[in-house]
Amino acid sequence: MGGKHGRWPRRVGFAGMVVSLAVAGWLIWVLPGPHLAAVLGIGPVDGTLTISSCYAATDAEGYDDGTDCTGMYRPRADGEARRRITLDKAATSHRPGSTVEVRLARGRAHELSGDALGTWVTVGGLLLGPFLALALSFRASAREDTWSHDGHYVLVFIAAELASLVLGFVVGVPVSVAMALFD
Numbered sequence: 001m002g003g004k005h006g007r008w009p010r011r012v013g014f015a016g017m018v019v020s021l022a023v024a025g026w027l028i029w030v031l032p033g034p035h036l037a038a039v040l041g042i043g044p045v046d047g048t049l050t051i052s053s054c055y056a057a058t059d060a061e062g063y064d065d066g067t068d069c070t071g072m073y074r075p076r077a078d079g080e081a082r083r084r085i086t087l088d089k090a091a092t093s094h095r096p097g098s099t100v101e102v103r104l105a106r107g108r109a110h111e112l113s114g115d116a117l118g119t120w121v122t123v124g125g126l127l128l129g130p131f132l133a134l135a136l137s138f139r140a141s142a143r144e145d146t147w148s149h150d151g152h153y154v155l156v157f158i159a160a161e162l163a164s165l166v167l168g169f170v171v172g173v174p175v176s177v178a179m180a181l182f183d
Contacts, residue, residue, distance in 0.1 A: 009141060009142065010142045010143075011142075012141075012142075013138045013139065013140075013141040013142025013143070014138070014139070014142045015138075016134075016135075016138035016141070016142075017135045017136075017138040017139045017142065020131045020132075020134045020135040020138060021131060021132075021135050023131060024127060024128050024131030024132065024135075027127050027131075028124045028127050028128060031123065031127065032120045032123040032124045032127070033124070034105035034106060035088075035105045035106065035108075035110060035116075035120045036117075036120040036121065036124065037103075037105070038102075038103035038104065038105040038110035039089075039103075039110045039111070039112055039113070039116045039117050039120055040112065040117070041103065041112055042103075043103060044076070045076060045101045045102070045103060046075065046076060046102060046103050046104045046109075047073055047074050047075040047076045047077075047101075047102060047104075048073070048074050048076075048099050048100065048101055048102065049069070049071045049072070049073050049074075049085060049087055049099070049100050049101075049102045049109050050071050050072045050074070050097065050098075050099050051069050051070075051071040051087070051094040051095065051096055051097065051098050051099070051100065052069075052070055052071045052072065052096055053069065053070055053071075053096060054067055054068070054069040054070075054090060054093040054094055054096075055067070055068060055069075057089070065089070065115075066089040066090070066113070066115035066116070066119075067089065067090045067092070067093050067115075068086055068087060068088060068089065068090060069086070069087040069090045069093070069094055069100075070084060070085070070086050070087070071084070071085070071087070072084060072085075073085040073102070073109060085104075085107070085108070085109050086108055086109065087100065087102060087108075087109045087110070087111065088108040088109065088110055088116065089110075089113050089115040089116035089119060090111065090113060091111055091112060091113035091114075091179050091183070092179075092183070112175070112179070113175070113176070113179065114171075114172040114173060114174070114175035114176025114177070114179065115172060115176065117171055117172050117175050118168040118169060118171055118172020118173070118175075119168065119172070121164075121167055121168045121171045121172070122164050122165060122167070122168030124164075125160070125161075125163065125164025125165075125167055125168065126161060126164045126165075128160065128164070129157055129160030129161045129163075129164060130157055130160075132156065132157075132160050133153045133154070133156040133157035133160060134153070136153055136156055137153040140153075
């Protein structure tokens with residue numbers, strides 16, 4: 001009878017691990033996923049944006065947040081209306097009147113840029129961090145047949161969050177440098 005009792009913590013632990021990672025994957029798919037796919041150029045171009053102005057964007061606290069451009073978006077598909085749209089975290093400050101091919105995500109236009117790539121990689125990593133620590137905690141609980149309350153998973157969480165910030169920087173800077181050199 002003792003053998004059957006020991007299976008429940010293991011099953012719950014593995015189920016918790018799977019659910020934690022599934023929720024993390026779903027959140028990444030829903031929140032930064034579309035933006036990251038648009039920045040990386042996955043899929044066909046949605047249309048073109050004729051730039052009317054570019055400006056230094058700021059975040060909610062007033063810190064520099066790259067360059068945004070506004071302009072008139074012309075969809076690639078016939079029958080869709082033209083409209084004003086913002087090019088989020090543009091690769092460069094485009095001249096007014098220039099045309100840029102863009103992909104859309106959540107009502108904003110995107111192109112490949114180091115700032116945008118770094119931002120969306122960081123957001124994805126920041127979402128993954130807490131769920132990864134939780135999944136590892138569940139895994140340890142399943143492996144040990146007892147609920148693990150070890151504090152090491154807080155360190156895993158902190159390390160994952162810091163790694164996300166570093167990864168965003170490590171990915172974004174070389175892309176920005178390469179685009180400056182080869183464009």
